[in-house]
Amino acid sequence: MTSSERVFGVGLLGHGTVGSAFASLLPQHAARIERVTGLRPELSGVLTRSRGSFEEILAGSDLIVELIGGIEPARGYLLRALAAGRHVVTANKQLLSQYGEELWDAARANGVQLRFEGAVAGVVPVIRVLQEALAGATIDRVHGIVNGTTNFVLTEMARTGMTFAEALRQAQSLGYAEADPSEDVDGRDAAAKMAILARLAFDTPVHLDQVRYEGIEQIQA
Incomplete structure (x- = not known):
């Protein structure tokens, strides 16, 4: 196998905060990834709202990393990537919770991988645990705090006696919560x-519409 044959093209969809960080980190970890896998990852193209061609990126990539967020056009891009035999990595929880079955079926039909560890619990490998370590186990229930903003707010309310509004403002000032934290707190x-x-x-x-949820806005310390 020649050096060029060991190159693994990575196409990036989205170049916001997370996407730009990924693009910066990939070359920093390329040598280690090559030692472990025998493949050297290289960024083959970046698609943003204003630049890049999805068709060109797809043609030059073995793996598509989706960091656009939302449903469309992310869903359409990923279905096309899977149909073309490209592996896919995404952390798009809204897309997976509503169209996950469609994407998983497409991945299986085309013999490629759909990976989404970052969609739940960040760096905690809960997805891999469920898919691999507990594959032969019978699971009766799943419970926990899976939202970082909620975790911080509830912890601070319990620890310091802060009100919900005070704890949320602190979470925002520290960068834990978005400027619009509605999806987190509701x-x-x-x-x-x-x-x-x-x-x-x-x-x-399990579709998102089947999940009953309630926010934390009314909780008092």
Whole structure:
């Protein structure tokens, strides 16, 4: 195998905060990835709202990393990538919680991998645990705090006696919460993550619409 044959093209969809960080980190870890896998990852193209061609990126990539967020055009891009025999990595919990079955079916049909560890619990490998370590186990229930903003707010309210509004402002000032934290505090973010976890834990399709959720805005210390 020649050096050029060892290159593994990585196409990046989205170049916001997370996408730009990924593009910066990939070359820093390329040598280690090559030592472990025998393949050297190289960024083959970046698609943003204003630049890049999806068709050109797809043609030059072995793996597509989706960091656009939302449903469309992310869903359409990923279905096309899977149909073309490209592996896919995404952390798009809203997409997976609503169209996960469609994407998983497409990945299986085309013999490629769909990876989404970052969609739930960040760096905690809960997806891999459910898919691999507990594959032969019977799981009765899944529970936990799966939203970082909620975790911080509830912890600070319990620890210091802060009000909800005070704890949320602190979370925003520290960068833990978005400027618009509505999806975090009203339960939508956690609901999407639990739909994904339930699908894996109980091996049955679970759509976001089937998950009942309630926010934390009314909780008092």
